[in-house]
Amino acid sequence: MALIDQLKETASYIQQQCNTVPLIGIVLGSGLGSFVNEIKVEKEISYSDIPNFPVSTVEGHSGKLIFGELGGKNVVAMAGRFHFYEGYTPAQVAFPIRVMKQLGVETVLISNAAGGVNSKFVVGDLMIIKDHISLFTLNPLLGKNEEELGPRFPDMSEPYSVELITKAKAIAEKLEITVRTGVYTGVTGPTFETRSEYKLIQTLGGDAVGMSTVQEVIAAVHSGMKVFAMSVITDIGIREEDNVITHEEVLQAAKDAEPKLTSIFIELIKEL
Numbered sequence: 001m002a003l004i005d006q007l008k009e010t011a012s013y014i015q016q017q018c019n020t021v022p023l024i025g026i027v028l029g030s031g032l033g034s035f036v037n038e039i040k041v042e043k044e045i046s047y048s049d050i051p052n053f054p055v056s057t058v059e060g061h062s063g064k065l066i067f068g069e070l071g072g073k074n075v076v077a078m079a080g081r082f083h084f085y086e087g088y089t090p091a092q093v094a095f096p097i098r099v100m101k102q103l104g105v106e107t108v109l110i111s112n113a114a115g116g117v118n119s120k121f122v123v124g125d126l127m128i129i130k131d132h133i134s135l136f137t138l139n140p141l142l143g144k145n146e147e148e149l150g151p152r153f154p155d156m157s158e159p160y161s162v163e164l165i166t167k168a169k170a171i172a173e174k175l176e177i178t179v180r181t182g183v184y185t186g187v188t189g190p191t192f193e194t195r196s197e198y199k200l201i202q203t204l205g206g207d208a209v210g211m212s213t214v215q216e217v218i219a220a221v222h223s224g225m226k227v228f229a230m231s232v233i234t235d236i237g238i239r240e241e242d243n244v245i246t247h248e249e250v251l252q253a254a255k256d257a258e259p260k261l262t263s264i265f266i267e268l269i270k271e272l
């Protein structure tokens with residue numbers, strides 16, 4: 001089945017379950033999932049029940065789409081995202097984003113946990129993503145392009161909405177939350193970087209590095225949606241003495257910074 005037909009089938013299944021049109025899609029990073037508690041839930045649909053959705057590689061971790069209201073807006077949030085390192089194809093990683101577009105979503109808000117590559121950063125910093133570098137991550141648009149989904153050669157001069165970045169900075173200032181702005185470097189993982197790789201990424205102009213987001217953002221831009229994305233800096237891999245990183249440390253740092261990120265996302269949603 002052509003991708004567009006799969007997407008239409010998936011969207012029509014979801015619309016039978018839930019008839020409000022979400023205008024905002026939310027994707028949450030590792031350790032940042034309790035954001036969904038802010039949503040006044042109308043309907044939850046398990047990924048395993050949704051036709052054409054990627055099948056989870058981890059048993060009991062299938063995830064769900066949550067539909068509801070937040071900050072006076074109809075939203076859909078992914079509780080659980082798909083990563084390339086789990087064995088999903090780039091197109092599978094991008095599939096839920098494309099479904100969001102079919103459902104009527106106009107703006108996607110994305111969060112992630114990321115390693116600090118800018119030596120001024122400290123653990124717990126929030127970084128608004130102003131641009132990205134895809135470093136060895138495969139492009140989700142590889143293969144035949146279906147014109148109905150977007151152009152063959154999408155412009156990527158401004159993947160992250162400058163208007164939303166400006167709004168988020170003003171919100172952070174009002175809330176007295178310090179935010180950084182920087183370039184997110186997307187890698188495949190699942191290994192964290194070697195010392196030499198962190199240095200390479202710094203030399204290339206990256207401020208942070210992580211294993212998600214880039215493929216989702218490309219799919220969102222391809223389909224004409226606006227994107228805002230923010231990283232929580234969970235470790236400072238660029239500092240040699242801090243280069244031993246564990247997943248537990250990443251999750252804990254994300255969890256600690258989550259309330260700051262949540263309050264910025266909520267205020268931003270109100271202003272959309």
Ligand code: HPA
Pocket residue numbers: 113114115116189191192193209210211234235237245250
């Ligand atoms: N590298 C890649 N991904 C990450 C890191 C990191 O240092 N921290 C959190 N996600």
